[in-house]
Amino acid sequence: MATTLHPETLALHAGQTPDPATGSRAVPIHQTTSYQFRDTDHATKLFSLQEFGFIYTRLMNPTTDVFERRVSELDGGVGALAVASGQAAISLSLLNIARAGDEIVAADNLYGGTYNLLHYTLPRLGVKVSFVPSNDIEALQKAINPRVKAVFAESIGNPKLDVADLRAIAEVAHAAGVPFVLDNTVSPYLLRPFEHGVDIAVKALGNIAYIIKARVTLLRDLGPALSPFNSFQGPAARDAPLPGCPRSCRAVSSCVVWCCRRPCPRCSSACATA
Numbered sequence: 001m002a003t004t005l006h007p008e009t010l011a012l013h014a015g016q017t018p019d020p021a022t023g024s025r026a027v028p029i030h031q032t033t034s035y036q037f038r039d040t041d042h043a044t045k046l047f048s049l050q051e052f053g054f055i056y057t058r059l060m061n062p063t064t065d066v067f068e069r070r071v072s073e074l075d076g077g078v079g080a081l082a083v084a085s086g087q088a089a090i091s092l093s094l095l096n097i098a099r100a101g102d103e104i105v106a107a108d109n110l111y112g113g114t115y116n117l118l119h120y121t122l123p124r125l126g127v128k129v130s131f132v133p134s135n136d137i138e139a140l141q142k143a144i145n146p147r148v149k150a151v152f153a154e155s156i157g158n159p160k161l162d163v164a165d166l167r168a169i170a171e172v173a174h175a176a177g178v179p180f181v182l183d184n185t186v187s188p189y190l191l192r193p194f195e196h197g198v199d200i201a202v203k204a205l206g207n208i209a210y211i212i213k214a215r216v217t218l219l220r221d222l223g224p225a226l227s228p229f230n231s232f233q234g235p236a237a238r239d240a241p242l243p244g245c246p247r248s249c250r251a252v253s254s255c256v257v258w259c260c261r262r263p264c265p266r267c268s269s270a271c272a273t274a
């Protein structure tokens with residue numbers, strides 16, 4: 001969603017409408033599993049998805065809703081689905097697209113936990129994953145076939161720290177008619193994935209129908225829901241570091257410049273980019 005607000009403002013306020021009854025500035029923790037329905041007709045409409053509203057906390061919760069809206073606005077998405085861990089987010093993001101008999105093409109520089117999920121667990125569920133060298137766009141193109149349902153990469157490989165060419169990867173995925181799913185390993189202050197051709201970002205998911213499907217099938221059935229208390233902690237955790245991000249970036253950049261001006265311990269020459 002296009003926004004003119006600064007990321008610092010979004011980190012503090014996005015997604016929250018202060019409680020009209022109390023005016024509470026902090027996001028309230030709705031530590032409830034269940035919600036009252038106005039009457040049976042209301043319940044019927046909610047459960048049949050004819051009307052949006054809170055049904056049960058495994059599926060949606062007002063505190064988690066603020067977290068989801070805030071993350072989505074920071075990333076520039078149209079909506080988000082919060083789950084209990086990064087692994088759960090990656091699992092749901094891919095299982096929401098691929099089923100037994102389908103394939104996924106992934107970069108080969110992934111975080112170890114993600115590699116295990118893609119290399120061992122998804123094939124057990126019938127989803128084959130082929131790995132291509134990260135940023136080898138030709139290899140990616142060759143790995144695409146009609147059974148491939150998604151392309152998966154990390155924005156900055158963990159731990160290799162190589163930066164994905166998002167635009168080039170997105171072009172190959174889109175030419176094949178499949179989404180580019182990105183594990184965005186950096187802050188939205190540094191990278192807003194949807195501005196670079198990414199369709200689904202792990203941390204903020206980019207399509208409303210996709211999110212509803214993940215919410216009412218995989219989150220409902222498998223249950224990796226984020227607890228309301230952790231949803232409360234989510235915005236709080238993001239509020240703190242984001243405004244400090246420009247200063248951290250300046251500090252890192254000063255360190256890099258300082259290091260580059262020192263003789264290289266290996267070859268004794270100064271860095272070419274100093």
Ligand SMILES: Cc1ncc(COP(=O)(O)O)c(C=O)c1O
Nearest residue numbers: 085086087088111113158183185
């Ligand atoms: C790049 C990356 N993706 C996914 C994960 C998994 O996140 P979680 O530990 O919350 O499941 C991690 C964890 O360190 C990670 O570094």
